[in-house]
Amino acid sequence: MARTTATGRMTTNRRFNSMHSQKSLFRLPASEHYLNCAYFAPMSRSVEQAGQAALERLRNPASIGADMFFEPVDEVRKLFARIIGADDHRQVAILPSVSYGMATVANNIYGSEGQEIVLLEDQFPSDVYIWRRVAQEKRLKLKTVKRPTSTTKLGPAWTQEIVESISPRTAVVCVPNVHWADGLRFDLSPIADAARASGAMLVIDGSQSVGALPIDVGELKPDALICAGYKWLMGPYGMSLGYFGPRLLEGQPLEENWITRRNSENFADLVNYRDEYQPGAIRFDVGERSNFLHIPMMLAALEQTALWGPASTQSYCSALSRPAVDEIVDAGYLMADAESRCGHIWGVRMPKGLSGDRVRHELDARAVRVSFRSDAIRVSPNVYNDPDDLMALVDALRVARDVN
Numbered sequence: 495m496a497r498t499t500a501t502g503r504m505t506t507n508r509r510f511n512s513m514h515s516q517k518s519l520f521r522l523p524a525s526e527h528y529l530n531c532a533y534f535a536p537m538s539r540s541v542e543q544a545g546q547a548a549l550e551r552l553r554n555p556a557s558i559g560a561d562m563f564f565e566p567v568d569e570v571r572k573l574f575a576r577i578i579g580a581d582d583h584r585q586v587a588i589l590p591s592v593s594y595g596m597a598t599v600a601n602n603i604y605g606s607e608g609q610e611i612v613l614l615e616d617q618f619p620s621d622v623y624i625w626r627r628v629a630q631e632k633r634l635k636l637k638t639v640k641r642p643t644s645t646t647k648l649g650p651a652w653t654q655e656i657v658e659s660i661s662p663r664t665a666v667v668c669v670p671n672v673h674w675a676d677g678l679r680f681d682l683s684p685i686a687d688a689a690r691a692s693g694a695m696l697v698i699d700g701s702q703s704v705g706a707l708p709i710d711v712g713e714l715k716p717d718a719l720i721c722a723g724y725k726w727l728m729g730p731y732g733m734s735l736g737y738f739g740p741r742l743l744e745g746q747p748l749e750e751n752w753i754t755r756r757n758s759e760n761f762a763d764l765v766n767y768r769d770e771y772q773p774g775a776i777r778f779d780v781g782e783r784s785n786f787l788h789i790p791m792m793l794a795a796l797e798q799t800a801l802w803g804p805a806s807t808q809s810y811c812s813a814l815s816r817p818a819v820d821e822i823v824d825a826g827y828l829m830a831d832a833e834s835r836c837g838h839i840w841g842v843r844m845p846k847g848l849s850g851d852r853v854r855h856e857l858d859a860r861a862v863r864v865s866f867r868s869d870a871i872r873v874s875p876n877v878y879n880d881p882d883d884l885m886a887l888v889d890a891l892r893v894a895r896d897v898n
């Protein structure tokens with residue numbers, strides 16, 4: 495049921511731009527307001543059905559033909575390639591996690607003693623630990639670009655500091671396009687230009703945006719773009735996808751599995767061992783990449799994500815979020831300026847003196863599901879949300895502040 499808030503700014507309109515709320519395609523409990531896709535995407539009906547059909551098929555392995563080791567996997571590559579603007583789906587690898595993708599990249603960097611790896615302050619750990627190890631092993635230096643102290647245009651200011659930290663000494667730049675903890679937005683174009691001009695490798699963690707915010711690898715030309723599958727791509731937990739640019743395509747995989755070798759389609763000939771891999775980034779696929787449960791679920795998820803399209807999803811989330819953001823700022827909470835923010839993931843910081851427990855209590859009382867990351871309340875709506883969900887959030891934040 496729709497409620498109006500103190501300023502009456504929010505409406506119950508469920509249609510934003512060309513898209514309606516897609517709630518009916520999900521089975522979220524009607525009593526909850528799930529605003530936490532950055533944590534985990536809810537399973538859509540189509541993904542659930544694909545998973546159930548896959549389990550039923552697995553009752554009898556005779557139903558798993560040789561083609562199922564290859565064709566659905568290629569469909570996953572093609573859909574992901576379409577979402578990120580890659581021309582060749584064979585540049586997409588099937589990964590089990592972001593950390594695996596990052597380790598694959600790290601295994602193939604060239605960098606000599608004293609060169610630098612550029613990271614961000616408070617970056618997600620899967621983007622940090624591997625580079626710490628590489629830095630130690632190869633005697634490279636980690637250069638962590640700190641969050642600027644400016645209160646306006648924080649995203650552009652941080653982007654600028656990243657650009658300025660890149661020099662001919664830089665071996666690798668590893669950045670996301672939005673900060674995982676509070677959604678702060680970076681402009682990848684100047685970062686990509688600076689990396690290219692310095693000959694540094696550009697590695698992007700797209701986990702918190704790809705699917706809900708357009709990205710074009712044709713334009714950015716990163717060396718790698720690694721994405722968790724269970725957030726904005728809305729697939730199963732345990733599967734990530736990676737795009738690898740030309741400089742990495744001759745690289746060494748983390749493991750040597752049979753299916754990534756040329757002619758692996760011919761099951762009768764597998765012990766005719768070969769040195770050559772399948773083309774492109776297929777060499778980086780994880781062992782048992784054809785996972786007969788995950789792949790059909792990921793396929794259903796990507797079909798839906800591609801159908802909505804990242805641009806429409808972003809404009810839906812932006813239009814949905816905008817009135818709530820205005821209300822939250824009116825209520826005294828702190829948020830990044832519009833230029834530094836996206837519609838699908840944003841951080842709310844509490845006014846001085848307001849305790850996190852107080853806010854948690856009000857959110858829980860209304861079954862509003864968000865995350866607390868660092869000092870931010872991270873709100874991450876998606877196309878299944880509607881104004882009621884945002885109103886419940888605004889209501890909780892207002893009451894928490896008023897009773898404080």
Ligand SMILES: Cc1ncc(COP(=O)(O)O)c(C=O)c1O
Nearest residue numbers: 591592593618620674701702722
């Ligand atoms: C930015 C980012 N990268 C990666 C991940 C997941 O990493 P992994 O697949 O290594 O568990 C998350 C999870 O929250 C994330 O927010």
